[in-house]
Amino acid sequence: MAVGSSVLPTPVLQTAPPVGDWVALAPVLLLGLTALVLFVIDSIDPDDASGGGALAGTAAVGTLLALVAAIALLVAGIGQGQGGALRLYGDQLVVDGMALFFTVIFTSVATLVIVASYDYLRDRVYQAEYYVLMLLATTGMALMASAGSLATVFISLELASLPSYALVAFLKDNRGSVEAGIKYFLIGALSSAIFAYGISLVYGATGQLGLEAIARSLSGGTQLVGILGVGVLMVAGGFAFKTASVPFHFWAPEAYEGAPAPVSAFLSSASKAAGFAVAIRVFAVAFSPQAVVASVDWTLAFWLLAAVTMTLGNFAAATQDKVKRMLAYSSVGHAGYVLIGLAALNSGQNGLVLGASMIHLLVYGFMNTGAFLFIALAEYWEVGRTFEDYNGLGTQAPIACVAMSVFMFSLAGLPIGGGFMSKYFILVGAVGTGHFLLAALLLINSALSLYYYSRVVRSLWFEEPADSLDIEGYPFGLYGAVVGAAVVTFLLLPGIFLVSDAAISAASALFV
């Protein structure tokens, strides 16, 4: 697995266990199929006699099956090891360790969010549309992770984005939700236009859209460095929008605050991970550092983005009064941590630091989803949005508050959840590749983040509750999702080594 080897695809010596296309794509197909089944259920029973139970149950079973399929394929070694990645449909789709790893993240987040949505959506109309949109978005994300050409990247990115716009504006009578929806939509449309223009410029410089074909075309050098450079920067801008990184981050606090909390959880975890999945593949395979850095040094751009994103996200989070908005800015900060993996691609040991970013996205998928679902629980109880409104919740709902404390400390990077180990991996990777300044910024920002995360914990446990604090009911679905996310976050602290090997070898395989 020599890192400096040629970018030309190595000849396939020994094929992986022969599986049909439909087996390799089983997670994606299951997600899409579940969306169609939900349409059928809705057309058979539009009045929804079961109160949304049938819809939520079908959706949850579908995502769970996709999750199981992705894990099974990952364990079976499909598209990994000697045989190399499985290339389907003329290299338009690639199924490899990275695609399956990210599919595990998306389907886990989607399962948690759908289980929680059952209680959140009770007594609301248009439930079927909600679940269908969420499953279609998840399908788009799973496709993003296995996109093999810029054409499939663009189409799957839109398949993930368009349902997200509608989901953010789902509460049609709520002014905040609609406002968040229009802002998210407009910035998303702008960034997808920039992304499309960037793709057209890359096509102009290389004459190819397939990721490996672009790498082959660029390995001989190109005369059109200017066009290629602008194109690469514009493509990076499109990913910055999807991952809520700095130049295009300002939609994130608005969209996450205005959207229904389960949708915020879904967007800030799964959608961000999808953006990173496709950014990692495009930049590691198509514009691979060995071929392009001499002419277009995009790692410098990612270095700057990482530094600015994590600093700005954390400082903005520290000044917020509302918990949901604080979490939104903290998710911007975490995008900065993950960007370190892309910034460090120009030096050796790429697999380690990129794998560390993927591990962080996995852990983040659970702890951040859990934190937003706790907000959903608070919205369900209608306790208010600021830190003060959360005062004394620990006396009334101790189990959920223990879970929230686990999420907060894990997000800050204390050894109470997997967040500690994943940040440690990123730190080791950054130091190992010689990016000491980024490593130092990571440490400083984590220390700063402890301040605002612990404010939540203090409110929950140590402040006196307001007299009016009275919560009604303990919704089973929301509780189950929050507690489940907390258990996984906690288990990922000792169990991180179960996933770290898969992530690092999946990342290393991109460079072979």
Added chain:
Amino acid sequence: MAVAVQYYLLLSAAMFCIGLLGILTRRNALFLLMSVELMLNAANINLVAFSLQYGNLTGQVFSLFVTALAAAEVALGIGILLVLYRNFGDVDITKATTLRW
């Protein structure tokens, strides 16, 4: 003789910049949608022009996908615009200010 490819690039860059300027200066959400269309079509011009230049059909086929996606995006955008109008009584995006940072 055919038009040289750099003139197509100039045309598409001009269209892209006009669209970007429209996004930055307009307040009416409908005009913002039109500006985004202009930017997406600038990408289409590039794709078709370079497709001719390289003699492969990849760019032309992809431009069809971009057109279809632009239509889907506008359909969704108009839907969101409609609920914006119902809630705020206007399609001026600067009027929607319930969330502030």
